[in-house]
Amino acid sequence: MSDHTDWLPFWQDFRLLDLQIFDDRVCVVLAPDRARLACGICAKPCRQVHERVRRSVRDLPMLGMPVFLDLTLYRLDCAGCGRHLQRVPWLDRHARLTRRLAQAVAECCARMPVAHVADMFGLHWGTVRRLDHQRLQALVELLPTPRPRRLIMDEFALFKGHRYATVILDADTRRVLYVTQGRSRRAIRPFFEQLGPEGRARIEAVAMDMNTAFDLEVRAQCQSARIVYDLxxxxxxxxxxxxxxxxxxxxxxxxxxxxxxxxxxxxxxxxxxxxxxxxxxxxxxxxxxxxxxxxxxxxxxxxxxxxxxxxxxxxxxxxxxxxxxxxxxxxxxxxxxxxxxxxxxxxxxxxxxxxxWPMHTGQLEGINNKIKVIKRMAYGYRDIDYFFLKIKAAFPGNAR
The missing domain is CATH 1.20.1320 (phosphoenolpyruvate carboxylase, domain 3)
Structure with a gap:
């Protein structure tokens, strides 16, 4: 393919030099548009090129085959920031996947098991899990700071052999606030410590089964809260x-x-x-x-x-x-x-x-059933923190 300088919206600030289609992949050769060079740190225009760097980057599939971008990147001498790679709007620093590919992979993980997504895009399952973890972490961090007044506490089977995890739900917003291994006082204590004195004083009622550990810890942490046993x-x-x-x-x-x-x-x-x-x-x-x-x-x-x-x-x-x-x-x-x-x-x-307090754990029972679906879809989770992050992201609650 002949060299040209047309600006491509999906590969912004780069020129398409060549495109080759092989039996098992598509190779795209790109070079920076020197008129659009900018510092990767401050994003200000910069024309002082220190050196050239070659990098291979994966992009969204084309024609049902994986796409590899053969990039030439410039390391620039910025007057304010020093020597850094140029700004690439569609590529994160040190990344080997374009942002749109990473976004597509993460969105598919919301509906499909990680192994299936990895097969679909031809990526390592560890890479797919890392992208999904980043997506989930970003979703959870965007949630507002919880200010619960009523809580619901229950447990669900984590593995076979009577190994359980505890879920704490905001009864008013239906948001999963905390998930942890075990069902002891020690397991749920960090949640109340995170609430702080003001947050613990705000708790008015907690619905649970007749779990002595839950009962004792709630009474110790939230003296003004009422315990409500579930029918x-x-x-x-x-x-x-x-x-x-x-x-x-x-x-x-x-x-x-x-x-x-x-x-x-x-x-x-x-x-x-x-x-x-x-x-x-x-x-x-x-x-x-x-x-x-x-x-x-x-x-x-x-x-x-x-x-x-x-x-x-x-x-x-x-x-x-x-x-x-x-x-x-x-x-x-x-x-x-x-x-x-x-x-x-x-x-x-x-x-x-x-x-x-007409409360019950029925809301949490329904959520526990959905948690079982999440677990079955992935055939179980070895990374417990990743599993718990999926649960929190799946139940962000309703705005009050």
Whole structure:
């Protein structure tokens, strides 16, 4: 291709000298336009050339093949800055990829796994991950300084083998504020230290499950905050420790009555589900199980009574329901139910707080499901910090 001096918008301040198409790549030879030379530090025009430098740079694919730019760069003698490479508007300092290629790679990483993006652009996966990390870091740094008043705390499985991570969410903006490994007091303490005394004093309520570590650390860091225990976790705990135990005991007592035993054993999920979500056929099956076994009927009715504690209109009505529920638990004579009631007693303040602060961890449960999708899409993450950065960038919250 013949030499010419036409200015190209996508390779600003450079002249196209040659373009060669090979079987596996496209090679573009570019040289600076001497009339447009500027210092790479102060961006002021400069004509004093000290030396020439050759550099090979990757650009966006062309014709389905990778594009390599064979650049000639000038090192200039700037009166104010000294000797530095010329300014290249479309190329970062020391970079081997053009800005538009780096941007395209980073944008694809928001929707595709890093390995797939690397294959698509013909880049090393480490390079792609670095570009995505830079994009995520820039997004997170642009977010406004958080000023949370209400928090939601929960955990999700990080790896197999009971290894967990903790997520802290701003209940008002739905922004993920903090992600860390573990679910201990030590794990979440840095978050409260980052808030500072003023930020900790601003916290009014924190929703969580009955995690003693979370409870103790919040009370120590935010003395004025109210702990709000989540209904879902309490009911789930009741299902595991009471309903499932009573159902197993009832099935063991029916060893000589196989048909009845089979009905009880197959009712596991029916007893744990919300009765409002059952269809007509499932409701009939549930009624048969409840009519056939009195202890099962008792713990099932007590589950609905426990659920009603979270819907009390005021503190006086809550107190009445709380006392009534504990009285019925004591009168039932069912060991699993009586034990659960005794364990639940010390947590009454966190349940009562639901009347004043109608909060729950449902928002965070939905986010945890999306976190699982992010993890599955990449087939897991070895770099935990990179994974946590992806989570923060994926849930920037809504402006108040």
């Amino acid at each position: 879902f976790h309490v009911i789930a705990k009741y299902g595991r420790e009471v309903i499932s135990r009573v159902r197993v005991d009832a099935a063991n007592q029916l060893r000589h009555d196989r048909p009845a035993r089979r009905v009880v054993k197959q009712a596991h999920w029916l007893l744990l589900r919300n009765p409002a979500s059952l269809n007509e056929r499932e409701q009939v099956r549930l009624d048969e199980v409840l009519q056939a076994n009195k202890p099962i009927m008792t713990v099932h009715i007590m589950k609905e009574g426990l659920r009603s504690l979270w819907t009390a209109p005021d503190a006086w009505e809550w107190r009445r329901r709380w006392r009534q529920w504990h009285a019925h638990a004591a009168e039932s004579g069912i060991p699993a139910l009586m034990h659960f009631a005794s364990v639940l007693k010390p947590y009454w303040r966190g349940i009562l707080a639901r009347v004043r």
